[in-house]
Amino acid sequence: MLRLRSLSGWFGRTRGLRRLSIFTDVRFQDLAIDPRLLRGLEVALGPGARLTSVQQQAILRQLEDPCQKRPDLLLQAHTGTGKTIAFLLPVLQRLLALEADGQVQAAKGVFALVLAPTRELVLQLAKVASGLLLYSGGQVRSSFVAGGFSMQEDIERLKADAPHILFATPWRLVHHLQSTPHFVRALGSIEVFLLDEADRLLDPVFIHKVDYIFRCLSSRPQMVLCSATFSEHIRKFAMRSLRANLEVISTVEADAAKAHLEVAQPVDQVLVRYEPQKFLPVLHALLVKEMLVNKGEPKRVLVIFPTVRWLQFFYVLLKHRANMPGLLALHRSLADDRRRSRAFRFSRGAPATMGALFATDVAARGMDFDVHTVIQVGPPEDREQYVHRAGRTGRLESSGRSILLLNPLEERILQELNGLQLHREEAVEEDESFSSVENNIHGWWEDAGLSASGHLFFASAIAYYLNELGRLRVKAGEVVQTVSGLLQSTGLPKEFGLPAIPRGLADRLRQKDELVAVRTETVRERWDVLSALTPHPSARRRAAVGGIWWFGQCQGKPSASL
Numbered sequence: 001m002l003r004l005r006s007l008s009g010w011f012g013r014t015r016g017l018r019r020l021s022i023f024t025d026v027r028f029q030d031l032a033i034d035p036r037l038l039r040g041l042e043v044a045l046g047p048g049a050r051l052t053s054v055q056q057q058a059i060l061r062q063l064e065d066p067c068q069k070r071p072d073l074l075l076q077a078h079t080g081t082g083k084t085i086a087f088l089l090p091v092l093q094r095l096l097a098l099e100a101d102g103q104v105q106a107a108k109g110v111f112a113l114v115l116a117p118t119r120e121l122v123l124q125l126a127k128v129a130s131g132l133l134l135y136s137g138g139q140v141r142s143s144f145v146a147g148g149f150s151m152q153e154d155i156e157r158l159k160a161d162a163p164h165i166l167f168a169t170p171w172r173l174v175h176h177l178q179s180t181p182h183f184v185r186a187l188g189s190i191e192v193f194l195l196d197e198a199d200r201l202l203d204p205v206f207i208h209k210v211d212y213i214f215r216c217l218s219s220r221p222q223m224v225l226c227s228a229t230f231s232e233h234i235r236k237f238a239m240r241s242l243r244a245n246l247e248v249i250s251t252v253e254a255d256a257a258k259a260h261l262e263v264a265q266p267v268d269q270v271l272v273r274y275e276p277q278k279f280l281p282v283l284h285a286l287l288v289k290e291m292l293v294n295k296g297e298p299k300r301v302l303v304i305f306p307t308v309r310w311l312q313f314f315y316v317l318l319k320h321r322a323n324m325p326g327l328l329a330l331h332r333s334l335a336d337d338r339r340r341s342r343a344f345r346f347s348r349g350a351p352a353t354m355g356a357l358f359a360t361d362v363a364a365r366g367m368d369f370d371v372h373t374v375i376q377v378g379p380p381e382d383r384e385q386y387v388h389r390a391g392r393t394g395r396l397e398s399s400g401r402s403i404l405l406l407n408p409l410e411e412r413i414l415q416e417l418n419g420l421q422l423h424r425e426e427a428v429e430e431d432e433s434f435s436s437v438e439n440n441i442h443g444w445w446e447d448a449g450l451s452a453s454g455h456l457f458f459a460s461a462i463a464y465y466l467n468e469l470g471r472l473r474v475k476a477g478e479v480v481q482t483v484s485g486l487l488q489s490t491g492l493p494k495e496f497g498l499p500a501i502p503r504g505l506a507d508r509l510r511q512k513d514e515l516v517a518v519r520t521e522t523v524r525e526r527w528d529v530l531s532a533l534t535p536h537p538s539a540r541r542r543a544a545v546g547g548i549w550w551f552g553q554c555q556g557k558p559s560a561s562l
């Protein structure tokens with residue numbers, strides 16, 4: 001009873017899904033847009049394409065505005081509703097207008113700078129821009145700098161492209177600003193500074209880099225902040241830091257303070273609970289079911305894992321031992337070219353085949369995937385992360401499913417995520433084909449490579465839960481029990497015991513104030529797992545953004561720049 005009461009708050013009261021059209025009646029050809037840009041739009045979106053509501057509000061507003069000093073802009077709309085074109089088109093239109101007046105010259109440097117948090121997103125944005133500029137005759141150009149290419153490759157690309165609009169990840173751009181001669185000068189003429197996934201770029205992981213870049217600009221540009229989510233904290237920070245005449249364009253209803261309403265409307269959001277010992281059968285059953293929904297028509301699935309090691313272990317088991325077809329992995333440890341090609345294989349426009357992409361959060365934001373179902377393994381870090389992960393499906397009014405997969409340990413975290421309400425809970429039956437999977441993967445622990453991968457998964461999952469101890473409010477012993485269950489879901493016999501955990505991790509467990517020793521037998525050695533009774537406050541993303549010099553006044557360039 002207690003359990004039911006605590007869970008009931010997770011399910012939205014809405015019965016059925018609201019389906020409101022995101023499209024307006026306005027067509028791109030009705031706008032005063034450069035014909036070259038219109039042709040690019042026609043190729044990208046098809047002839048006679050209508051604007052989505054965020055595009056109508058953002059594009060019309062900016063096309064109408066004749067003044068040179070444009071106000072800062074905060075743009076918020078649901079995932080998959082066309083924000084990219086909403087913020088790119090006005091910039092490209094301005095550039096083409098300047099070009100028509102003979103004012104755009106390569107020597108003047110970059111006119112617009114667009115930052116995005118991941119290299120995949122930077123490449124995706126750069127591709128959209130070059131598609132729209134297809135008929136500009138090379139007069140207005142775009143380029144990018146991002147990880148995955150050498151610094152020298154970046155420099156050569158920039159020399160060849162001489163871009164007016166530059167897409168970049170903050171880390172790589174700062175690297176160039178600090179080490180590539182004349183790079184700061186190339187950014188001297190920036191008039192528009194755009195942050196895609198702005199709330200992510202303003203969180204503690206990126207804000208120092210963004211701040212550094214901002215201080216390298218010689219004059220204050222127009223700032224455009226764009227995202228599907230702006231937490232109250234980030235919104236207040238942006239309001240304080242942007243110009244007083246800031247314009248806010250938001251198509252997210254005021255009552256959508258609840259995360260499930262911030263996800264695109266056609267997404268069916270469900271919760272699946274599992275016991276750790278059933279993790280693999282449940283994951284397998286979900287994959288089989290979700291890849292074959294709609295009368296056997298093949299569909300694509302995105303599975304988001306909490307850690308790379310977790311992902312890799314189950315990926316190798318299912319793909320290479322169980323020979324499950326169509327699986328691909330995408331994470332930061334992949335070789336650069338593979339990382340690029342895998343993101344592309346699941347993107348919109350790529351040939352449709354059945355399959356599942358096992359990814360970490362590198363795929364959670366901004367990526368324009370063509371997937372029907374998103375499975376989130378474990379709880380999101382916050383409501384915003386939930387919205388972005390779920391938003392990889394249900395794009396542009398297409399239907400989709402978002403499944404949150406939780407074990408009992410993780411359920412407690414959800415209670416912290418106020419307003420995260422899902423449509424319903426679903427039970428998952430083991431798929432009958434799992435017995436053959438079980439046969440195929442049996443004995444994986446005797447394979448040296450897989451055994452090493454299993455060890456790494458075990459340690460990484462413990463470390464992951466350990467970081468969340470404050471939110472979980474459990475003893476470290478329960479963490480070890482849960483992770484052992486996950487491992488045993490692969491058929492690992494109990495008599496084999498558990499892998500040893502690395503010394504550093506064991507030390508972290510021991511560092512807790514009150515310790516209880518739990519003795520466990522392992523394959524290779526005996527080891528002690530120490531469970532802590534003291535909650536560990538997880539402060540990572542809650543760290544205050546304040547105290548950063550930012551966006552206010554420009555007080556010269558940082559000394560580290562050239």
Ligand SMILES: Nc1ncnc2c1ncn2[C@@H]1O[C@H](COP(=O)(O)OP(=O)(O)OP(=O)(O)O)[C@@H](O)[C@H]1O
Pocket residue numbers: 044045049050051052055077078079080081082083084085227228348365366367368391392395396
């Ligand atoms: N007016 C339109 N008509 C048809 N298709 C469109 C239109 N605008 C955008 N699209 C397509 O919709 C898809 C989603 O657009 P986009 O990636 O810009 O969404 P988004 O709002 O930025 O999502 P996210 O918040 O996840 O980043 C893309 O494939 C894009 O080409």
